[in-house]
Amino acid sequence: MAERRPLTREELSAELHALSRRYWDKHPFHVRLHAGGCGPREIRSWVANRWYYQRHLSQKNAAIVANCPLPEIRRRWLARISYQDGRTAAEGGLHDWIVLGEAVGLSREELLDERHVLRGTRFAVDSYVAFCRTRPWLEGAAAALTELFSPQHMTARVQAWREHYDWIAPAGMAYFDSRIPVVEQDSSWTLDVVLTHSVTREQQEASIAALAFKCDVLGAILDAVDYASSCTQLGCVRFNCAQLNCPQPNGAR
């Protein structure tokens, strides 16, 4: 069988961009969230479950760095770790996410002890970290390319939250306000890296598959949050009760 030719840079770029159709901005939960249809309990659940994603970002980024033999890539990728972790506990992305938690009414303690994290979120995020640990660094980098689609989505989120959820303390938006300009810069560099280093057809297809996988990771988090949203209590979902003393161990649906 004839070997298939590698895609041109433009073709690969088009295939990667086409995966925006699988991005989580179109998930029914995000559509409802942006339309003002979520209550405080659902927004708290979203923030608490996203925390589990946020707190694993530095570890998956460290795995990409550990797998990468190229100093010029490692040098730049390391900045993602200091971005999330900050120089001290009083700054950085993780700190800003705790501020967001407080702005939506989650205590620091209940965010950090992860009592509201759903099993679907754990499976999704843990598999993203395992993917970046076990796959070549290039696939880990390609998986981060959801950042091509996130600036617009985050901008729409901040607007929608300010419009529909005036009970959320404005300080909570700091995470997104600082993240949006950074991700806009990072995404063009990451795209260039993936286009440059995905040389063979196999590498190109692996990069496309990595980005599709990442879209599924994000979608699975929202599936879990959406499913849980029909339960009466944050942290109590049918078959997924995180609280030993829950008065409704089978959930109330």
Ligand SMILES: O=C(O)c1cc(C(=O)O)c2c(n1)C(=O)C(=O)c1cc(C(=O)O)[nH]c1-2
């Ligand atoms: O709020 C969002 O919708 C959103 C999406 C994404 C994304 O698309 O993966 C990230 C972030 N935020 C984010 O804040 C962030 O730090 C981040 C890192 C990564 C990644 O995979 O390396 N994605 C995202």
